[in-house]
Amino acid sequence: MEAIEVQNLKCGGCAASITKKLQELPEVKHVEVDLKTATVNVQLANNGTVTTVKEKLTAIGYPPSNEHNGLGSKAKSFVSCATGRINA
Secondary structure (H helix, E strand, O other), rough: EEEEEEEEOHHHHHHHHHHHHOOOOOOOOEEEEEEEOOOOEEEEOOOOHHHHHHHHHOOOOOOOOOOOOOOHHHHHHHHHHHHHHHHH
């Protein structure tokens, strides 16, 4: 399992969106989101790279903790969170 600490993770809606979007990646076998530590744990297939996962997280508004977290990321995470709540 690869652990990635992310920004903007606040609730179950966020966790649901992250889980759904990462499971769409063919190289991701399993996803766990820890709200208390703002950590996303992913199990990758043999051909998977954590870089692809980090890029997807950034694209949906949850950049890794060591990356820039601008207004655009915060807005994307708000939309992802709302979507996760509706679809949960």
